[in-house]
Amino acid sequence: QVRVVEFGGGSVQSGESLRLSCVVSEYTYTSYCMGWFRQAPGKEHERVAVVDNYGTKTYADAVKGRFTISQDNPKRSTERTLYLQMNSLKPEDTAMYYCAADVFPYKCGADMVPTVFDFNYRGQGTQVTVSS
Numbered sequence: 001q002v003r004v005v006e007f008g009g010g011s012v013q014s015g016e017s018l019r020l021s022c023v024v025s026e027y028t029y030t031s032y033c034m035g036w037f038r039q040a041p042g043k044e045h046e047r048v049a050v051v052d053n054y055g056t057k058t059y060a061d062a063v064k065g066r067f068t069i070s071q072d073n074p075k076r077s078t079e080r081t082l083y084l085q086m087n088s089l090k091p092e093d094t095a096m097y098y099c100a101a102d103v104f105p106y107k108c109g110a111d112m113v114p115t116v117f118d119f120n121y122r123g124q125g126t127q128v129t130v131s132s
Helices: none
Strands: 003-007 010-013 018-025 033-039 046-052 057-059 067-071 080-086 095-102 126-131
Touching (some): 018 126, 033 080, 046 080
Antiparallel strands (some): 033 046, 046 057, 067 080, 095 126
């Protein structure tokens, strides 16, 4: 069974950086769309950054130029590690961040606005708090 676990949340000051990690294990498919979503209190889920198995990366406008999504070459064929490097953090980046994975690369499309619930596999989330 596919497992998704996030690491690396925390509390930082405005302008600082954080790196989130996500381990997707027992993932046996060669195709995927994987990425990060967030939900701030009282707001809708927002797709932050995604990457598909072709290496195409897509970012939300709010994070372009500040956040970078990357992935490790898998050490095992059934495990992938995804990262979200977040620089120049702002108070409005405060949210619960979720990692998610799906077998369909089309869900990474720039014109797609799926929520984390549209992805087959997702983690429990990690909190990021940015204070001014």
